[in-house]
Amino acid sequence: MKLKNLKKLLSAVALGTCLVAAGCGSDEGAAGGDKGANFPDKPINMIITHGAGGDTDYNARLLARLLEKELGQPVVPNNVTGANGSIALEQYKDGDKDGYTIIATNTAALIGNKATGLSDFSYEAFEPIAIYGRQAGENIVVKADSPYQNLNDLVEASKKNPGSIKYGVSMGGGVYIASVIMDKSIGAKFNVVDTGDAANRLTSLLGGHVDASSVPYSGAKEYIESGQLRSLGTLLSERSKMLPNIPSASETYPDLYVDTYYAVLAPKGTDPAVVEKLSKAITKVVNENPEYKAEVEKMNFQSPWVLSIEETKAELKKQLDHFLKFEKYLK
Structure with missing residues (x-):
C-alpha cells in the first residue's frame, strides 16, 4: 500500500x-x-x-x-x-x-x-x-541458500541488477527508513516491498515472497540457528554485548543504523x-x-x-x- x-x-x-x-x-x-x-x-x-x-x-x-x-x-x-x-x-x-x-x-x-x-x-x-x-536489533536476513554471504554482497548485487532483489519492509517505520538510507547513502537498489510488521516480514521471507528483509533477532533466532536463514548484520548502532558475533551494519556503512x-x-x-x-x-x-x-x-x-x-x-x-x-x- x-x-x-x-x-x-x-x-x-x-x-x-x-x-x-x-x-x-x-x-x-x-x-x-x-x-x-x-x-x-x-x-x-x-x-x-x-x-x-x-x-x-x-x-x-x-x-x-x-x-x-x-x-x-x-x-x-x-x-x-x-x-x-x-x-x-x-x-x-x-x-x-x-x-x-x-x-x-x-x-x-x-x-x-x-x-x-x-x-x-x-x-x-x-x-x-x-x-x-x-x-535485540533488526537483523538484515536472507534465506540460507541465497548467494549473499554478507551485507556488502547483498548491496553490490542490488547495484548490478537494480530492482531485481525484493526487500521486505514495513512502510513508514524504522526498517523502511533503513532501506531509504541504503538507497540514498549507500547506493543499494532494492525493489522495496511492504510486507507488514516483523511477524509478517519473517513469513514473507521464509515463503520466498521477498529475497531479504529486516527482522528482529528475537523472531529470527530459531531460523538462523536451524540453518534456514542467514543474518548479514544488525541495524543497531553498535553490536549487542550478548550477540558479539553478529556485526552491526554501521561498521561497514556508518549511516546505516536504527x-x-x-x-x-x-x-x-x-x-x-x-x-x-x-x-x-x-x-x-x-x-x-x-x-x-x-x-x-x-x-x-x-x-x-x-x-x-x-x-x-x-x-x-x-x-x-x-x-x-x-x-x-x-x-
Missing part, C-alpha cells in the same frame, strides 16, 4: 475516533492531582500497536502480565494493528485521559511514521510513560500523577523483577533497561532528530 493511501486511511480513522471516543476533545483527566492516589481501581487496557507474535507484542505482553502484580489490577493487552502502528496511535492519542488506556509501541514506528509523513504527529502527541527495553526501543504512552492530557505512578511501576518491574530479567535476556538478548519520563522524552527527541535528517528522502 502506498504511503498516500495509508494517509487517507489514517485520516478517516481519526475522524471516526473523534466522533465516537468518549475522551476525544474532553479535558477530563487533565487536572486533578489526587487521582493518582486511588489509581488503578479497575482493569487497564493496553493497546499494542503491532501484531501478535512480533517483538513489540511479546515485550508488551510480558510487561502487562508483570504489571498486574505490581498495580493490583489486570492489565489487558489488545492488538490494534495496521500501517506500522499508525492505526492504533491515531485512534488512541486523543482517547480517555484517565490512565485506563495505555499504548505499547516501539520507537522506530512512533518516530519513523512522523519522518516519513505517514503520521503528522510523533511522541509529542502523547504523554510518554517509559521506554522500557531495547530490541535503534528500536519499546515504549509505553498515555493519551495527551492524562493526569501527571497517574503517568508518574505507571512509570514507577514499570521501572520497578524492569529493575527488580527476576522473571522479567530472565525473559528479556532470553528474548531480546539485552539486559533490563528502563528510562524515566524525562529521559524517555529526551531519547525520543534524539531519535526523531536522527530520522528527520533523512526526511527529504522519505516523503
Whole structure:
C-alpha cells in the first residue's frame, strides 16, 4: 500500500475516533492531582500497536502480565494493528485521559511514521510513560541458500541488477527508513516491498515472497540457528554485548543504523500523577523483577533497561532528530 493511501486511511480513522471516543476533545483527566492516589481501581487496557507474535507484542505482553502484580489490577493487552502502528496511535492519542488506556509501541514506528509523513504527529502527541527495553536489533536476513554471504554482497548485487532483489519492509517505520538510507547513502537498489510488521516480514521471507528483509533477532533466532536463514548484520548502532558475533551494519556503512526501543504512552492530557505512578511501576518491574530479567535476556538478548519520563522524552527527541535528517528522502 502506498504511503498516500495509508494517509487517507489514517485520516478517516481519526475522524471516526473523534466522533465516537468518549475522551476525544474532553479535558477530563487533565487536572486533578489526587487521582493518582486511588489509581488503578479497575482493569487497564493496553493497546499494542503491532501484531501478535512480533517483538513489540511479546515485550508488551510480558510487561502487562508483570504489571498486574505490581498495580493490583489486570492489565489487558489488545492488538490494534495496521500501517506500522499508525492505526492504533491515531485512534488512541486523543482517547480517555484517565490512565485506563495505555499504548505499547516501539520507537522506530512512533518516530519513523512522523519522518516519513505517514503520521503528522510523533511522541509529542502523547504523554510518554517509559521506554522500557531495547530490541535485540533488526537483523538484515536472507534465506540460507541465497548467494549473499554478507551485507556488502547483498548491496553490490542490488547495484548490478537494480530492482531485481525484493526487500521486505514495513512502510513508514524504522526498517523502511533503513532501506531509504541504503538507497540514498549507500547506493543499494532494492525493489522495496511492504510486507507488514516483523511477524509478517519473517513469513514473507521464509515463503520466498521477498529475497531479504529486516527482522528482529528475537523472531529470527530459531531460523538462523536451524540453518534456514542467514543474518548479514544488525541495524543497531553498535553490536549487542550478548550477540558479539553478529556485526552491526554501521561498521561497514556508518549511516546505516536504527535503534528500536519499546515504549509505553498515555493519551495527551492524562493526569501527571497517574503517568508518574505507571512509570514507577514499570521501572520497578524492569529493575527488580527476576522473571522479567530472565525473559528479556532470553528474548531480546539485552539486559533490563528502563528510562524515566524525562529521559524517555529526551531519547525520543534524539531519535526523531536522527530520522528527520533523512526526511527529504522519505516523503
